[in-house]
Amino acid sequence: MTDATPRKRLLIRTWGCQMNVYDSTRMADVLAPLGYAPTEQVEEADMVILNTCHIREKATEKVFSDLGRLREAKRERGGDMVIAVAGCVAQAEGAEITARAPWVDIVLGPQSYHRLPEMVARASRAAGAVIETDFPAEDKFDHLPETAAPQGVTAFLTVQEGCDKFCSFCVVPYTRGSEYSRPVAKIVAEAERLVSLGARELTLLGQNVNAWHGEGPDGRPWTLGRLVRQLAEIPRLARIRYTTSHPRDMDADLIAAHGDTPALMPFLHLPVQSGSDRILKAMNRGHTADDYRRLVERLRAARPDLALSTDIIAGHPGETDADHGATVALIRDVGFAQAFSFKYSARPGTPAATMAGQVDEATKDARLAEIQALLRDQQAAFNRSRAGMLAEVLVTGPGRHPGQMAGRTPWLNPVHFDGPASLTGQVVRVAITAGHPNSLSGVIGTPSHATTRERPAA
Ligand code: SF4
Numbered sequence: 353m354t355d356a357t358p359r360k361r362l363l364i365r366t367w368g369c370q371m372n373v374y375d376s377t378r379m380a381d382v383l384a385p386l387g388y389a390p391t392e393q394v395e396e397a398d399m400v401i402l403n404t405c406h407i408r409e410k411a412t413e414k415v416f417s418d419l420g421r422l423r424e425a426k427r428e429r430g431g432d433m434v435i436a437v438a439g440c441v442a443q444a445e446g447a448e449i450t451a452r453a454p455w456v457d458i459v460l461g462p463q464s465y466h467r468l469p470e471m472v473a474r475a476s477r478a479a480g481a482v483i484e485t486d487f488p489a490e491d492k493f494d495h496l497p498e499t500a501a502p503q504g505v506t507a508f509l510t511v512q513e514g515c516d517k518f519c520s521f522c523v524v525p526y527t528r529g530s531e532y533s534r535p536v537a538k539i540v541a542e543a544e545r546l547v548s549l550g551a552r553e554l555t556l557l558g559q560n561v562n563a564w565h566g567e568g569p570d571g572r573p574w575t576l577g578r579l580v581r582q583l584a585e586i587p588r589l590a591r592i593r594y595t596t597s598h599p600r601d602m603d604a605d606l607i608a609a610h611g612d613t614p615a616l617m618p619f620l621h622l623p624v625q626s627g628s629d630r631i632l633k634a635m636n637r638g639h640t641a642d643d644y645r646r647l648v649e650r651l652r653a654a655r656p657d658l659a660l661s662t663d664i665i666a667g668h669p670g671e672t673d674a675d676h677g678a679t680v681a682l683i684r685d686v687g688f689a690q691a692f693s694f695k696y697s698a699r700p701g702t703p704a705a706t707m708a709g710q711v712d713e714a715t716k717d718a719r720l721a722e723i724q725a726l727l728r729d730q731q732a733a734f735n736r737s738r739a740g741m742l743a744e745v746l747v748t749g750p751g752r753h754p755g756q757m758a759g760r761t762p763w764l765n766p767v768h769f770d771g772p773a774s775l776t777g778q779v780v781r782v783a784i785t786a787g788h789p790n791s792l793s794g795v796i797g798t799p800s801h802a803t804t805r806e807r808p809a810a
Contacts, residue, residue, distance in 0.1 A: 354677060357607060358397065359387055359389050359429055360386070360387050360388045360389070360398040361389060361390075361391040361393075361396050361397050361398050361399075362380065362383055362388035362389065362390055362391065362398070362399050362400075362401070363390075363391050363392065363393070363394055363397035363399070363401070364376045364379060364398045364400075364401045364403060365400070365401070365402050365403065365418070366403045366415075367403065367404055367405040367438065367755075368400075368403075368404070368405020368406075368440070368441070369400075369405065369466055369549055369596075370508055370555065370557055370595065370754065371508075371510060371513075371557050371558075371559065372403050372404075372439055373401060373508060374437070374509075374510050374557055375438070375462060375465060375510075376401075376403045376464055376507040379401060379403070379438065379465050379468060379620065379723070379756065381528075381582055382465060382466060382468050382469060383399070383468060383469065383472070385469075386469055386472065391455060391541065393688035394422070394425050395428075396422075397430075397433060398433060398434065399433065399434040399435075399436065399472070400422055400425075400433065400434070400435050400436070401436045401437075401438055401590075402415060402418055402419070402435075402436070402438065402439075403423075403437035403438045404437060404438065404440060404441035404442060405439060405440055405441070406439075406441050406443075406444055406523045406527060406562060406699065407434060408438035412441055412445055412448075412710050412721060415437065415441050415449075415609065416453065418451045419435070419437070419449075419455075420453075422435050422455075422667055423453070423455045423674050426455055428711070430465055431513065434457045434458065434472060434475055434476075435455060435456050435457050435458070435462075436456070436457060436458035436459070436460065436471075437449055437456055437458070437459050437466075438460050438461075438462070440462065440467070440523060440524075440528070442459045442460055442461055442592060443462060443525060443526075443527040443528070444527050444700075444701065446461070446543070458471050458472070458475050459482070460481050461515075461527070461579075462513070462527070462528055463528075463529060467729060468598070469486075471512050474685060489583035491535045492661070493629060494743065495577070495761075498518060499565055499764035503747070503778065504550065504551070504749075505551065505552050505557070505746065505747070505748045505777050506552070506553040506554075506748060506760070507549075507551035507553070507554055507555070507747070508553065508554075508555050508557050509539065509542055509543055509546060509554050509555070509556055509557065510534070510556075510558065511533065511539050511556045511557065511558055511561065511564050511566065511576075511579070511594075512531065512532065512533050512534065512557075512558025512559070512560065512561050512564040512566075513526065513528055513529070513531075513532050513558065513559060514528045514529040514530050514531045514532050514559060514560075514561065515530075515531060515559045515560045515563075516524045516530050516531050516559060516560075516563075517550075517598060517600075517636070517637075517638070518636055518703075519625070519635050519636050519755040520634060520635045520636050520668070520702060520703045520704035521635060521636060521665060521668060521699065521702055521704040522699070522702060522708070523699045523701065523702060524559050526701055528559055531563050531691070533563075533564045533565050533567075533573075534566050535566045535567040535568075536566050536567065536568045536569060536574055536582065537569060537670065538578060538580060538581075539556075539566065539579065540579050540583065540586075541576070543583050543586055543589065544635050544715055547586055547587075547588055547589050550777060552587070552589065552590045552746055552779070553586065553590060553591035553592070553593070553617075553746055553760075553775055554583065554591070554592055554593070554776075555591075555592075555593040555594065555595060556576075556579075556580075556583075556592070556593070556594040556595075557581075557594075557595065558594075558596070559595055559596065559597070560597075560598050560601065561576065561594045561595060561596060561601075562576050562594065562598060562601040562602055562606055563598065564576045564579065564596040565600045566579065567578075573601060575605040575606060576594065576603075576606050576609075577603070577606040577607075577608060577613075577628065578605065578609075579608035580594070580606075580609045580613055580616050581593055581612075582614050583615075584613050584614075584615040584616070588777050590615065590746060591615055591617050591746060591762070591779075592613075592615050592616050592617065593616075593619065593712065593764075594796065595621045596621055596623060597620065597621065597622050597623070598623070599622060599623075599624065599637075599639050599643065599644050599647055600637075600638050600645055602622070602651070607634075607650050607651055607654050608653060608654060608657065610654045610655040610658065611654035611655055615767060616728060617762045617763075617764070618655050618657045618658045618659060618762050618763060619659050619660075619661070619689070619762060619763045619764045620658060620659075620660055620661070620729070621661040621662070621663075621690075622644075622647075622648075622660055622661070622662055623662055623663035624641075624662050624663070624664065624665060624682065624686075624744040625637060625664060625665050625668075626641075626643050626665065626668060626671070626675065626679050627641045627677075627678040627679035627680070627681055627682025628641065628671070628674070628675035628678040629641055629677060629678075630670070630675055631668050631670065631671050631675045631678075631679075633702070634668065634669070634670050634704075634707045635665075635668060636703075641678060641682050644682070644686075645682070645685060645686065648660065648686055648713045654776070657762075659689035659690075659734065659763040659764075660687075660689060661688060661690035661691055661692075662686075662688050662689050662691045662692075662693075662763075663691070663692045664683070664692075664693040664694070664723055664727075665693075665694055665695075665696050666679075666693060666694070666695050666696065666716055666720040666723055667696040667711035667715060667716030667717040667719055667720070668669060668696045668704060668711075669696070669704050669707035669708065669709045669710050669711065670708070670709035671702075671709075671711055671719075671773070676686055676719045676722075679723065680722065680723065680726060682779055683723065683726055683727065683730070684726070687734075688727060688730050688731070689730070689731060689734040689763060690731055690734075690764070691727040691730075691731070693720060693723050693724055693727060694721050695710065695713075695716040695717065696716060698710075708768070714767070728789070731789065732787075734763075735765060735787030735788060735790075735791070736765070736787040737787065738761065738765060738784045738787050738792055739784050739785060739786055739787045739792075740784065741783075741784050742781050742782070743761045743762070743767070743781070743786075743792075743794070744761070744779050744781060744784050745759035745760065745761055745769075745779065745781070745782040746759050746760050746778075746780075747759040747769050747771070747775040747776050747777065747778050748760060749773075749775070749776050750773055750776075751768045752768075753772075755770050756770055756771075757769055757771040757772075757773070757775055757776075759782070761775060761784075761792065763793045765784055765787075765791060766790070766791040766792070767784070767791065767792045767793065767794055768791060768792070768793050768794075769782050769793065769794045769795055769796060770795065770796075775789055780796055781794055781796070782794040782795065783795050783796075799809075
């Protein structure tokens with residue numbers, strides 16, 4: 353693009369998981385050479401992308417109500433606006449979108465983002481929507497440009513996409529396709545680029561990230577543990593995380609990496625979904641509640657200060673009071689520092705949607721309330737237990753108040769403390785003075801005892 357190229361404005365609205373956040377940055381990257389610069393204002397947008405998520409309740413209806421508002425905005429611009437729907441709703445409901453919202457120009461699934469420029473060109477010529485929702489065998493990552501925009505002190509890096517697990521309640525295997533692992537060389541190159549742009553912490557992303565088995569330089573598949581150790585060698589990369597994991601793919605090498613790689617943070621999101629073996633079987637999770645308990649023991653043996661987060665579903669079809677009781681017991685046994693819990697809601701096309709024994713809403717509400725009260729208590733207790741510690745905090749930027757800075761502990765707690773803005777991007781020691789329900793406060797202090805084995809700032 354030359355300076356004479358007219359600037360166009362691109363608005364991307366993102367719902368859902370961190371993978372979608374990452375995908376939105378890549379879509380912006382791929383459109384930048386066409387002259388699209390970001391905007392937050394729909395009135396000035398030449399193109400709007402809704403990057404959708406299918407997981408939450410009524411996701412599709414929310415997309416349609418947003419599309420209704422965009423129809424007005426497009427009309428006010430005399431039709432001069434490209435509207436695209438991306439993400440998992442696009443993948444799952446492409447035909448319905450074009451039928452119900454004919455003012456949509458582009459419908460594209462998560463595997464087709466690299467084709468956006470070509471689709472924009474085709475949309476300007478076509479009558480009717482341009483649709484790409486198949487699962488091309490080619491590596492879309494090969495066709496995406498190098499990361500262009502800095503993501504900041506903390507950055508996401510997709511290493512794996514898709515899932516072969518087919519949990520009863522989940523649309524991912526249908527919307528994102530089967531598992532695909534990016535090769536080591538590509539991941540390392542992207543990680544180095546992100547670090548050169550200022551990232552100090554990388555979160556490796558994948559729908560089922562610990563199923564990653566990308567090809568190494570030797571032509572053989574590597575384990576995620578080995579990849580983490582390789583990335584930990586990058587100078588100035590202080591922290592590594594990965595999400596989201598499946599208990600069945602937590603292999604011995606990855607567990608060992610938690611013990612032998614200080615840059616791998618002692619916080620792990622490990623969804624369990626239920627504490628009842630009967631329901632875990634109905635969910636097709638492939639493990640029992642005790643398998644999960646034993647796995648947590650092994651992880652804590654490798655890294656004693658490891659904190660866990662999880663996902664819980666209340667009221668999966670067939671769930672009885674006894675099954676719910678088993679979930680509550682598992683939560684008590686494990687003790688989570690954080691968690692995401694949801695009422696089961698049917699996703700069209702998934703096996704659970706048509707299973708017998710659908711649980712009524714009032715029962716689901718009551719069970720979820722009990723689960724959330726317990727998880728809230730556990731989170732508050734975990735945060736309180738940080739008070740008095742001297743924690744290594746990665747400073748992410750200014751806080752909300754003048755003179756205040758914000759950062760993250762190794763356990764992903766947000767921390768607020770007074771300090772200069774020049775600390776952004778550094779790992780500093782902060783004496784934690786108080787643990788609040790959702791965050792910590794502290795002061796930059798003198799070391800009294802080490803709380804982590806994290807590498808200090810380079
Ligand atoms: S492992 Fe995760 S992404 Fe895969 S089907 Fe199960 S819930 Fe969905």
